[in-house]
Amino acid sequence: MTRTSIIDDAREVVRASALIELGARMQVLESELALPRDRLIRLYHEIKGESPPKGMLPSSADWYMTWQANIHASLFYNAYVFLKDQAGCSHLDALTKGFRLYREHCAQNRLEMQLDLTRAWTLVRFFKGGLLQLTACRRCAGKFVIHKYDAPDGKVCAICQPPSRAGKRAKDKEVPAASCGTDGASDDAETQTEIDAQGEARSEKPPRPKPIPRD
Ligand SMILES: [Zn+2]
16 A cells, blocks of 8 residues: 555554554554554564564454453453444554553453453454354343354353352462463363353452443
8 A cells, every 4th residue: 555645654653653562463563554564563673672573363263252351352342342333433543442441441450461452453353254243141231252153142241150160270370361372262161151260369350331232
């Protein structure tokens, strides 16, 4: 894409800088921005002081179904949808602002972040690709993430329905934060109907954004 406007070009650099500061990988930058790869790499160097990391992006929608990731993904995605549909933000602005809100929420409530920016970006792509959908919890009415092929009615979210093995894991170890390079779903194959003790021990129940009317 040829950029003819210096102002547009400057805006792209600002957007790229914001994404890099939030932890975006090169694949995310190249996909979202019209800047050439070499400029993105230079920008990355200037901001982070190091080369962009290499490696595969997460590719499994199942990762978002583990209970803790599901709560965090639902929290972020509700914010993203609100910013995009109600506040009139572009996709990219909703992504960066939504992720900042999510990060601030975790920091204020001393929660370990489960999503990084790439996970958040991939989540949005999975929604766009028709792999995921939001459904309303039949207890709290909060909207949460499920597979597209799941029947949406009558489900209960991971906050309302804690997992059966609650209280067993937190004593032993901390659950590592989400890593972009791996898909945790395979070796941490909990479902959203399960929860472990870490959430209870920390009273990890992030308040949901108010349900957003979609129609
Ligand atoms: Zn619920």
